[in-house]
Amino acid sequence: MAVTLKDVAALAGVSVKTVSNVVNGYSFVKPANRKLVEDALVATGYRPNIGARNLRRGRTGFFALMVPELGIPYFGELAAMIITAAHERDRNVLIEQTWGQRDLERSTLASLGPHLVDGAILSPEALEAEDFALLGPDVPVLMVGEHAVEARLDRVAIDNVLAARTAVEHLVRLGRRRIACIGENPRRGTSAMRLQGYREALADAGMPADAELVAPAVNYHRRDGAEAMRALLELPDPPDAVFCFNDMLAVGALRAAAERGVQVPADLAVVGFDGSEEGAYSTPTLTSIAPDKAAIAERAVERLTTRIDTGLPHESAFIQTPFVLEVRESTAGRRA
Amino acid sequence: MAVTLKDVAALAGVSVKTVSNVVNGYSFVKPANRKLVEDALVATGYRPNIGARNLRRGRTGFFALMVPELGIPYFGELAAMIITAAHERDRNVLIEQTWGQRDLERSTLASLGPHLVDGAILSPEALEAEDFALLGPDVPVLMVGEHAVEARLDRVAIDNVLAARTAVEHLVRLGRRRIACIGENPRRGTSAMRLQGYREALADAGMPADAELVAPAVNYHRRDGAEAMRALLELPDPPDAVFCFNDMLAVGALRAAAERGVQVPADLAVVGFDGSEEGAYSTPTLTSIAPDKAAIAERAVERLTTRIDTGLPHESAFIQTPFVLEVRESTAGRRA
DNA sequence: CTGAAAGCGCTAACAA
DNA sequence: TTGTTAGCGCTTTCAG
Numbered sequence: 001m002a003v004t005l006k007d008v009a010a011l012a013g014v015s016v017k018t019v020s021n022v023v024n025g026y027s028f029v030k031p032a033n034r035k036l037v038e039d040a041l042v043a044t045g046y047r048p049n050i051g052a053r054n055l056r057r058g059r060t061g062f063f064a065l066m067v068p069e070l071g072i073p074y075f076g077e078l079a080a081m082i083i084t085a086a087h088e089r090d091r092n093v094l095i096e097q098t099w100g101q102r103d104l105e106r107s108t109l110a111s112l113g114p115h116l117v118d119g120a121i122l123s124p125e126a127l128e129a130e131d132f133a134l135l136g137p138d139v140p141v142l143m144v145g146e147h148a149v150e151a152r153l154d155r156v157a158i159d160n161v162l163a164a165r166t167a168v169e170h171l172v173r174l175g176r177r178r179i180a181c182i183g184e185n186p187r188r189g190t191s192a193m194r195l196q197g198y199r200e201a202l203a204d205a206g207m208p209a210d211a212e213l214v215a216p217a218v219n220y221h222r223r224d225g226a227e228a229m230r231a232l233l234e235l236p237d238p239p240d241a242v243f244c245f246n247d248m249l250a251v252g253a254l255r256a257a258a259e260r261g262v263q264v265p266a267d268l269a270v271v272g273f274d275g276s277e278e279g280a281y282s283t284p285t286l287t288s289i290a291p292d293k294a295a296i297a298e299r300a301v302e303r304l305t306t307r308i309d310t311g312l313p314h315e316s317a318f319i320q321t322p323f324v325l326e327v328r329e330s331t332a333g334r335r336a
Numbered sequence: 337m338a339v340t341l342k343d344v345a346a347l348a349g350v351s352v353k354t355v356s357n358v359v360n361g362y363s364f365v366k367p368a369n370r371k372l373v374e375d376a377l378v379a380t381g382y383r384p385n386i387g388a389r390n391l392r393r394g395r396t397g398f399f400a401l402m403v404p405e406l407g408i409p410y411f412g413e414l415a416a417m418i419i420t421a422a423h424e425r426d427r428n429v430l431i432e433q434t435w436g437q438r439d440l441e442r443s444t445l446a447s448l449g450p451h452l453v454d455g456a457i458l459s460p461e462a463l464e465a466e467d468f469a470l471l472g473p474d475v476p477v478l479m480v481g482e483h484a485v486e487a488r489l490d491r492v493a494i495d496n497v498l499a500a501r502t503a504v505e506h507l508v509r510l511g512r513r514r515i516a517c518i519g520e521n522p523r524r525g526t527s528a529m530r531l532q533g534y535r536e537a538l539a540d541a542g543m544p545a546d547a548e549l550v551a552p553a554v555n556y557h558r559r560d561g562a563e564a565m566r567a568l569l570e571l572p573d574p575p576d577a578v579f580c581f582n583d584m585l586a587v588g589a590l591r592a593a594a595e596r597g598v599q600v601p602a603d604l605a606v607v608g609f610d611g612s613e614e615g616a617y618s619t620p621t622l623t624s625i626a627p628d629k630a631a632i633a634e635r636a637v638e639r640l641t642t643r644i645d646t647g648l649p650h651e652s653a654f655i656q657t658p659f660v661l662e663v664r665e666s667t668a669g670r671r672a
Numbered sequence: 673c674t675g676a677a678a679g680c681g682c683t684a685a686c687a688a
Numbered sequence: 689t690t691g692t693t694a695g696c697g698c699t700t701t702c703a704g
Contacts, residue, residue, distance in 0.1 A: 002450045004681055015691045020683065028689060049451040051387045051396055052681035055696050060387055069416050071613075076412030080405050083431055092430050095419055114338045115385045115697095222617040251617050258619045277407075281558040281587050283594045283619040340697055351675045356699060364673060388697035391680050451681090 003044040012040035023048060063093050063304065064120035066108050068100040072221075073276045074246065074293075075123070078144070081297035082121060089305050091118075100219070102126035110134040112141065119304045122153075126187055140307040144300050147189030152316045154307070156300040158291045158323040160190065164197025165204075166325050167243050167271045167289050172205040174331060176241035176269055180213035182228040182253060183220060183245025194245045194273065213239055217249060225252025233260050240268060241331075247272040247279045250286055254330065270330040275323075284329035295321040339380040348376035359384060399429050399640065400456035402444050404436040408557075409612045410582065410629075411459070414480070417633035418457060425641050427454075436555065438462035446470040448477065455640045458489075462523055476643040480636050483525030488652045490643070492636040494627045494659040496526065500533025501540075502661050503579050503607045503625050508541040510667060512577035512605055516549035518564040518589060519556060519581025530581045530609065549575055553585060561588025569596050576604060577667075583608040583615045586622055590666065606666040611659075620665035631657040 005023075009016045014033055021029050022037040023046075029037070040046075054061045065082055067075040083093045094117060098104040105127045112120050112135060119140035124147055132151045135141060142154040171179050181198045185191040195214070202209055212235060215228040225244055229252065232239055244250035250272030254264060262268050264284050272279055275290020299319050341359070345352045350369055357365050358373040359382075365373075376382075390397045401418055403411040419429045430453060434440040441463045448456050448471060455476035460483055468487045471477060478490040507515050517534045521527040531550070538545055548571060551564040561580055565588065568575055580586035586608030590600060598604050600620050608615055611626020635655050 002681095005683095006681080016682080017684085017692080018690060021690085024683085030689065033690080047447075047449055047451050049391070049681050051391050051451070052696090053683075055385075055387050055391055055680090055698090056682045056684085058696070070406055070419070071409070071413040071416045073407070073409060073412070073614075076409070076415075077407035079412075079431075080407045080433060083406070083433060094428050095415075095431065097416060097419060113383055115383045115387075222613065226617070251614075254619060255617045255621075277558065278409075278587075278614050281562070281591045283590060285591075338697095341699095342697080352698085353676080353700085354674060357674085360699085366673060369674080385697050388680090389699075391682090391696090392698045392700085394680070 002049070003046045004049070005046070008037065008040045008044050008046050011044060012036040058114075059118045059308070060114075060116060061091055062117045063091055063301075064096055064108070064112055064117045065093050066096045066098060066105065066120060066122045066124065068123070068125050069097050070095065072248070073278055074274045077276070078123075078293050078297060081294050082301060085297045085301035089301065091301075091305065098125070100125035102128070102131070106131050106134060112136065112139050114139070118308050121300050121304060124189075140304060142300060142304055142307070144296055145190065146193050154303055154315060154317050154319065156296055156303065156319045156321060158296075158321050160193035161197040161200070163273070163289045163291070163323050164194040164243070165201045166197075167273065167287075168198050168201035169204070170287070170325060170327070170331065171241040171243065171269055171271060172201060172207070174241070174269055177207070178210070178213065178237065178239040178241070179207070180215060180232050180239035180242040181245070182215040182217055182225055182232070182242060182249050184214050184216045185218065188220075191245060194243075198243055217245070220246045220249055222248045222252040222255070225249030226256040227252070229253035229256035230260070233257070233262060241270070242268065243271045243273075245273055247274040247276040247286065247288055250288070250330075251278060251282055254282060254284070254286070265329065265331050272330075275326055280326075280328070282330075284332075287328045287331040288326050289323055290326045291323040292321055338385070339382045340385070341382070344373065344376045344380050344382050347380060348372040395450070395454045395644070396452060397427055398453045399427055399637075400432055400444070400448055400453045401429050402432045402434060402441065402456060402458045402460065404459070404461050405433050406431065408584065409614055410610045413612070414459075414629050414633060417630050418637060421633045421637035425637065427637075427641065434461070436461040438464070438467070442467050442470060448472065448475050450475070454644050457636050457640060461525075476640060478636060478640055478643070480632055481526065482529050490639055490651060490653050490655065492632055492639065492655040492657060494632075494657050496529035497533040497536070499609070499625045499627070499659050500530040500579070501537045502533075502659075503609065504534050504537035505540070506623070506661060506663070506667065507577040507579065507605055507607060508537060508543070510577070510605055513543070514546070514549065514573065514575040514577070515543070516551060516568050516575035516578040517581070518551040518553055518561055518568070518578060518585050520550045520552045521554065524556075527581060530579075534579055553581070556582045556585055558584045558588040558591065561585030562592040563588070565589035565592035566596070569593070569598060577606070578604065579607045579609075581609055583610040583612040583622065583624055586624070586666075587614060587618055590618060590620070590622070601665065601667050608666075611662055616662075616664070618666075620668075623664045623667040624662050625659055626662045627659040628657055 005016045009019045086093045096108045122143045146160045217224040272286045272288035279286030341352045345355045422429045432444045458479045482496045553560040608624035615622030615624045
């Protein structure tokens, strides 16, 4: 069995309270006793039982992080940073994967509660507004990224409309005239805002909004990007540029272009979204909107911990984090 | 406050013992009482406090999973599957990232113990044999993947030597004559075995082992692969094939080849290791050794849970999982 | 078959 | 300042 406070107290010849005080860096402890306790602490190799502490304190010390899947580079990287930020505040993170399925997202929401986690960071994909009723009234949660649902929750994200506009304006400035987009999907929150930014940029440039250039995508995997791109390339008047709603779609689009012998960027400029490292090494390298993931992680964890510690109610604040457009080979130079 | 067992008992008009029995599906409960309790259960929306349960049971219900970083596709995907496998057994997973640094790996090892987790799955990168002394004597742990250290631990992995041989034999069969490798690193366990497989395959083919074709890599990121490949291409007699010790190195190598105008696979065949999805969409697509990650996750979690449940000591068994060679464009056809 | 009660390891009143 | 003690919510002997 592990060493307990009582064991340490016995060895040091003091009460558990004193040991507890020392362990928690509390109030004034007589120096002589402090020394005694510290020696006993190292002698026994004492380590607090986190579960017992949290039971007593009425919290668990855990966050839930709900994401579609860790195998997606964006979420793997984001999770990495959220875990790091949580550790800095002595919290641990439980990862719940939903594979973007609404039923799994719903059951994750329903399972959230004071019995298991103190709060949660959500990145839902298919949740509808009504689903948030599943959430207990006093479970502090917050969302990262854009989502279609209008929930009364704090949200940490970049300005997706602006980011999408930035991406498309970049293509306009390159002299591209038929700019497509890939990723339209009414059930995804990110889609709506990126589509809006796309449309705004075209409108600002006085370019027509051609419906056939808006390619839908059920999922946002590489495969989906490739399929959508193939369809676009088969158009009688194919696009000379494409804005993909994430990097995986863009990588798929690059793949489809390569298969058809379409030169990127000469015949087709491609912009992605996520700033994943994969895009920095693809052939050609990928221009992409790069959100500051570290900032998202930091702000989200910071917000959630203060929300938990203060016990204040939800506020549905929007915490905006920065992004940059990383220009790389896939949009290098003007149209040939 | 959340609903407790006592609340349910009060509502049902029975003792907590009876409620507990029902909740845990225990022994015989009088049907009338069972009904009473079940009604009270749904009426109150009772959810067990996992922390309290585990405190009482003397276990935490958590595993630790120590990996370099989740942002690396291989580990993101593996973690995804391990979490899934653990959930199926009512366990949760705490992820500890070490960024491949020995000191962080050491402190993770030292922090493992019955107070926080019931056991751990380790994927160390820099640990030395002596570091395992940091591990408490009764902490069930097991390793996934190959590692240089000779620890008395269970291990779940593919046959790395055979896998590496398979990769290189494939290049030999393609008619390649100067086969390089990237990833040599005396401090990494994976390196030693993959290098051995590489050497065995060359020896079997009656090909000389040219030291300048063995490119070291401090880390296994895309950047490192690109750097190593650039150096290889600057050799007076550059290689016509390269076996990279992971897919990220291989993607970097593809990048370097593209920069130099070296045609893959015509001038240079490239094989990776990991079977990551990124390689299935790179340009050209990447031939790779693909371990069955789902099998690794499943076997590792299964082994660890039985080890915990039975309380048996470590056994240093080697549990071997399958792999396949996925042949793609980067090695398509014979040398031009 | 069920109730009472002890106690997992810890923190925090409350006393001393 | 420090000791005593009562629980946090749960499981589990031990009686009944």
